Amino acid sequence: MKKRILMCSLVAALAPAGMLLATSSTALAQAAPQGRTVTPAIEGFHVEKVPGLEQGAALHFHVYGTQNALVNVSIDGATRGVQMQETDPGRYSGSYVIGNHDRFQPDSRVTAEMRLGSQIATTVLRDGLVSGTGAPAQEPVRQLASKDARVVAAAPGAAPPPPPRTTERPRVARYCTSCAVVEKVEIVREATGSARPLASDVQAAQRYRVTVRFDTTEATQAIEYDNHPGYRQGDRVRVNDGVLSLDKE
Helix, strand or coil, rough: CHHHHHHHHHHHHHHHHHHHHHHHHHHHHHHHCCCCCCCCCCCEEECCCCCCCCCCCEEEEHHHEEEEEEEEEEECCCCCCEEEEEEEEEEEEEEEECCCCCCCCCCCCCCEEEEEECCEEEEEECCCEECCCCCCCCHHHHHHHHHHHHHHHHCCCCCCCCHHHHHHHCCCCCCCCCEEEEEEEEECCCCCCCCCHHHHHHHHHEEEEEEECCCCCCCCCEECCCCCCCCCHHHCCEEEECCCEEEEC
């Protein structure tokens, strides 16, 4: 009888602890986030321009996009690259001081690369590096055309210019941040452990990489597939959360 009473007392004492452990395990299971692959995306690329590219001048670059990524900037003709630092969530900054051995021009190609895991996104700087560069090239053409029209109208005996056509509907520019075009589809093979892998091992390590270029930012993004995705170079696509789909508009 005393043993039964002792066993009942132990069960009653340990019951709250068991309930607490069960409740904690359930809460942890519910709080664990589901795994999701984050695709890098560059939303902006900016440079603080300098008056000239003389030795000692500092170029300050800023890249905006996905958080917690590795970002580098490279300049054609430069002796080194720029390792960008994430100063704010999704904002990366870095500087390049021009050295004596650098040989780049005001319109040298500047590329930003954002890496997150095995995914890579790149974009090219549209503006120049020197103040006063990067103006639209078509503006002088429009000004010359308007001057020529005034000269023809003022010439003696010249026929008046025809009235502007009003029947055509103005074109509406299409702004689509997810629209892109397939630049290339390539086969990538992962390294295997053996020096001479079997044919089955090579087939298993083979993947497909589709590289697309966005319409609005000129940035590129590489997406990998285990099987052939069915896209070809030149296809118009949309990119949503790292998933490609044909653009039917």
